[in-house]
Amino acid sequence: MASVACFVPPMSANIYYPVLAPIADDLHVSVALVNLTVTSYMVLQAISPTLFGDFGDMAGRRPAFLVAFSIYLVACVGLALQRDYAALLVLRMLQSGGSSGAIALGFAMVADISVSSERGKYMGIVGAGINVGPTIGPVLGGVLTQYFGWASIFWFCVVLISLWLIPYALFVPETCRGVVGNGSVPPQPWNRPLIDLIRRHRNRRHQNPGDLSQTESIPAHPHRKLRFPNPIRSVKIIFEKEMALVLAYNSLLYVAFICVAATLGTLFREIYHFNDLELGLCYLPYGAGCVVASLGQGYVLDWNYRRIASQIGFAIDRRRGDDLLKFPIEKARLQPVYPAVAVGLAALTVYGWVLHFEVGGVAAPLVLQGVIGLTITGSFSVMNTLIVDLFPDAPATATAANNLVRCAMGAVGTAVIEYMIRGMGRGWSFTFLAALCAVLSPMMFLIAKKGPVWRNARRMREEAS
Known part of the structure; x- marks a missing residue:
């Protein structure tokens, strides 16, 4: 569920x-004006998780x-019907x-249900959903628009999210540890799956009077005071020393990743004269590398965690989770990143010059895209896991801080890369x-x-306050 939500x-x-050009034609506006809807989307993409991240840590996922x-x-639904x-x-x-807070909430759900020694593979599964989205999106958009018109992309989104919302509302329980602890604390009635409420109602209806003592023995849900989500909590996290460095370098790797994706269409159209459908298919090698990286890095992270724990004599507790006070989690997470970044940056350099000299046909840049997707995406996916490890009590808020910095730098990168290529x-x-x-x-x-x-200094400061 978390992986699909993050997709x-x-x-x-x-x-x-x-659909930018078809929408511009139908609404009788310029493509430049339609491009403003892309910019506005990215602005909300950066801001929204700061609200939903804090909301998820406070009220529940x-x-x-x-x-x-x-x-x-x-x-x-409105987008599919509008003509203005x-x-x-x-x-x-x-x-x-509405959608952009899902990534912060998805990563937070992983933190809720996994211990640090096994978190890598779960983060990899969720990360695969994130990385498939940019790859499959253009292909779906091109095919749907060609055969059914531009409104069909929004109806597709309606069907997809309905297929997710219905089973989630019916069956998936609350996981936020701040709300349900390790699962032993019942959430508020309004925060329970519908199937659970129906089951409880049936049990009460068929309950004998002599069984009331059993009902009374069930712990009551604690009273929780809700408040309006505070985006400043995410901003504060950005200025913590270790997080500032992690977010800065993680966002820099994301800029490299997004600049390759953002320029693929224009460069391949210019060099190879592909049509829209062919351009959409060119994203597949990049996406394949990203998905393999997300799934593979999880197992590598868990293996490296166990290896370092064995080296320092650290006992892994798979039931209650590990106290990372005496464990070098930064070292355990970042060690696999070093060689991946080195290979990825070399591939990025070669990719630029292959396109510059237009050598190797279309196969060479597509293969290099796969390598870049495998290494660069794997690297910032690892750092996403580290961010959750650093703030296990507020994973959604920490992920929202990551999203804020990443989207801001990504927006700058995509805004200037075309000018860089021209100049x-x-x-x-x-x-x-x-x-x-x-x-x-x-920095790593x-x-x-x-x-x-x-x-540890931050933890002592928080305990003192």
Whole structure:
């Protein structure tokens, strides 16, 4: 459920790209104006998780998911029916606001149900959903638009999210440890699956008077005071020492990733003269590398965690989870990143020059895209896991902070990459991105060395307050 939920936001963003020109024609506006709906979508994509992340940590994952995707569902229906530019602009913002919090909530759900020694593989499964979205989105958008018209992409989103919302509302229980603890604390009645409420109602109706003492022995749900979500909580996390470095380098890797994806369509159309459907298919090798990276890195992370625990004589507790106070979690997570980043940046450089000199046919850049997707995506997926490890008590809020910085830097990167290519050329543009990541890579070693000290100091400061 978490993986599909995390698939929706990037899919919704990328399924829209093939319909920009058809929408502009139908609404009788310029493509530049329709492009503003992309910008507005990205703005809400950065802001929305700061609200839903705090809401999910406070009230629980279920109400946050249900509110977020209900907003998304209404927006998608409106987008499919609207024929006015103002409605398009507002509803795209509403669509982004509803869906974009799902990634923070999905990662938080993983933190709820997994211990740190086994978190890698679960994060990998959720990360696969995130990475499939940008790949499948353009293909779906191109095919649906070609055969059914541009409104069909929004009806597709309506059907998809309905198929998710119904079983989630019916069957999936609350997982937030701040609400249900380890599962022994019952949530509020309004925060229970519908099937659970129906079962309880039937049990009470068929209960004998002599069984009332059993009912009374069930612990009552604690009273929880709800408040309006506070986005400042995510902003505060950004300024913690270890998180500032993790977020900065993680976002830099994301910029390299998104710049390859953002320029693929224009560069391949210019060089190879592909049509829209062929361009959509060109995203598949990139996506395949991303998915393999997300699934594979989880098992690598869990293996490296066990290896380091064995080296330092650290006992792994798979029932209650590990106290990371004396465990170098930064080192355990970042060690696999070093070789992956080195290979990925080399592939990024070669990719730029292959496109610059137009050598190797279409096969060479597609293979290099797969390598970049495998290594760069795997690297920032690992760092996403580290972010959850650093803030296990507020994983949704921490993931929202990551999303805020990542989307902001990604927006800047996609805004300037076309100008860089025009001014510097294809080869030097991607070489510059690779060089920037390489020059700042010592940040990872600093995180591994100083991170435990900063993390423990933060914990002592929080306990004192």
